[in-house]
Amino acid sequence: MISRLRSAKLRLSIARIGVMQVLQVAEPEPLSAEDVYRRMSERGTRTSLGTVYRATKELEAHGLLLREWGRHRKAVYRIKPSGFDAHRLRLVCQDCGHSVAFSDGALLKALKRVAHAQGLALAGKAVAIPCECRGCDTEAPELRSCSLAKSRGQPAAANSG
Structure with a gap:
């Protein structure tokens, strides 16, 4: 560090x-x-x-x-x-913080095209797509218990943002 x-x-x-x-x-x-x-x-x-x-x-x-x-x-x-690709796409659970990075050239190209049509640019930043894990209980935030976060040895966050 x-x-x-x-x-x-x-x-x-x-x-x-x-x-x-x-x-x-x-x-x-x-x-x-x-x-x-x-x-x-x-x-x-x-x-x-x-x-x-x-x-x-x-x-x-x-x-x-x-x-x-x-x-x-x-x-x-x-x-x-380190070695992070700025054009990566990430699926990020908004409840527990679990994320998965992936590459999809066609999707990234489509996002750039839509952004450009609206007068915007992705500016080389990673694109984070908010989602919810199947294991996160969105009905009762104080009782969240995500199996994905637990399987990685991480406690599920009650409020990550």
């Missing part, structure tokens, strides 16, 4: 290292800046929420984090895997 910060030519700071550590431990669950701040505070790392916001935006701008949109149009972040 420190080598990734150095290769991105970023100065090592408590906030940047803390954000990367928290997101690394949370993998594969994406976290909002507020969640990162809360977990950093629980670990005893003293920083402000504003600093965490700046650090996540800077880490994303330098290609170390991926930003996705969770429920209620809230930005959530995850560590960008």
